[in-house]
Amino acid sequence: MNADFINPFLNATVNVLSMMAFVKPTPGKPFIKKDKKAHGDISGIIGMTGSSKGVVVISLSKEAAIKIVSSMLGEEYTELNEGVSDAIGEITNMISGDARRELAAKGYVFEAGLPSIIIGPGHEIESITKGPTVAIPFELDDTTFVVETAFD
Amino acid sequence: MNADFINPFLNATVNVLSMMAFVKPTPGKPFIKKDKKAHGDISGIIGMTGSSKGVVVISLSKEAAIKIVSSMLGEEYTELNEGVSDAIGEITNMISGDARRELAAKGYVFEAGLPSIIIGPGHEIESITKGPTVAIPFELDDTTFVVETAFD
Numbered sequence: 001m002n003a004d005f006i007n008p009f010l011n012a013t014v015n016v017l018s019m020m021a022f023v024k025p026t027p028g029k030p031f032i033k034k035d036k037k038a039h040g041d042i043s044g045i046i047g048m049t050g051s052s053k054g055v056v057v058i059s060l061s062k063e064a065a066i067k068i069v070s071s072m073l074g075e076e077y078t079e080l081n082e083g084v085s086d087a088i089g090e091i092t093n094m095i096s097g098d099a100r101r102e103l104a105a106k107g108y109v110f111e112a113g114l115p116s117i118i119i120g121p122g123h124e125i126e127s128i129t130k131g132p133t134v135a136i137p138f139e140l141d142d143t144t145f146v147v148e149t150a151f152d
Numbered sequence: 153m154n155a156d157f158i159n160p161f162l163n164a165t166v167n168v169l170s171m172m173a174f175v176k177p178t179p180g181k182p183f184i185k186k187d188k189k190a191h192g193d194i195s196g197i198i199g200m201t202g203s204s205k206g207v208v209v210i211s212l213s214k215e216a217a218i219k220i221v222s223s224m225l226g227e228e229y230t231e232l233n234e235g236v237s238d239a240i241g242e243i244t245n246m247i248s249g250d251a252r253r254e255l256a257a258k259g260y261v262f263e264a265g266l267p268s269i270i271i272g273p274g275h276e277i278e279s280i281t282k283g284p285t286v287a288i289p290f291e292l293d294d295t296t297f298v299v300e301t302a303f304d
Contacts, residue, residue: 114303128238
């Protein structure tokens, strides 16, 4: 996997959550995953094609998702309902779009499929790739989430 | 959503499972989903771009996945472990590939991203689309699974 492919997703996550949800997550150090699994209560996932085949996953604890969406929509959410999953779908789309703009500026052109949202306590996501899966951990107050990218 | 987009996925699912896993699932009548959620214990998901933006999901009960993969690999599986998730990833990729060949013959050209596998008892998947989500239910002996497609 091209190292050029990591920072655009880190930057896009911070940009989109700051602009859309008025929260400022702190990115940790990106690392290559060995077990290739993300664990979350709610995840957004979107496939990419173009300069390479890829997939981006944002996987959040229930607490992180509720904090982000409550701030984004200015309304107190307590459950992972349809309002939350729609908002996480929109965030997934926008992170993919913002990252693709930065990638395009570096000469890597990608298109994206439709985002899907997965809800289920502690589900695992494994991206099937010949290349490595890179995870970028984020902290937001006392909650955590992870953005993972995999490219062939 | 174009009705031309449904049959290729129905045919591809039967073709791939017959050829690769030596099982013959019975397709039910495709229907438009209102709640847009698939429920499964293990799901494969792959994004598509090209003539339209889309996503394909195959969502299986634990029993259906184990039956298919045990037959495919000639080995008795009892748990949703890495062998099962890798095999479901391969099946997801091949269903997407086989459907894209039939779509291309009709003049619709698509590329696919990387497949991801989700594991978690009874997780829900919602595809975020402006168009409808079409579900194709399948029976395989006493187990069930569903293939869903959503396109913008």
